[in-house]
Each structure stands twice: as structure tokens, then as C-alpha cells.
Amino acid sequence: MKTVELRDLSVEELATRESELRRKLFDLKVRHSTAVLDSTAELRSLRRDIARVKTVRREKGSES
DSSP: OOHHHHHTSOHHHHHHHHHHHHHHHHHHHHHHHTTOOSOTHHHHHHHHHHHHHHHHHHHHHHHO
């Protein structure tokens, strides 16, 4: 997920995207704990995507 793509979204869409990513991260953590996860790099990628979304949300909040 690119930061440029995130900047085009509204604050509500960013909040929705963040909740989806958090849910997906939770599911991957559960799969990882049961040793079913193929690639642990997905966890890192999702955490970074969540951080990008939170950063853009903070930037958009300070613009108002």
C-alpha cells in the first residue's frame, strides 16, 4: 500500500482501512501462534501499513 494512495482517501475511509488492517493483523497473529502462517514478513508489512494509515490520518486531522 502506497502513501500516495492513502492521501487520496477521506478520513472516514482511512479509519475503515485501519480497522480492516488491524483485523487482518489479528488473524495473522492467531495463525502465527498456531504455526500455520507461511510468511512472517506479512506481519511486518501489515504493521507498517497500519502505521502509514495512522500517519496520514494524523496529518489530515491537523489540516482542518
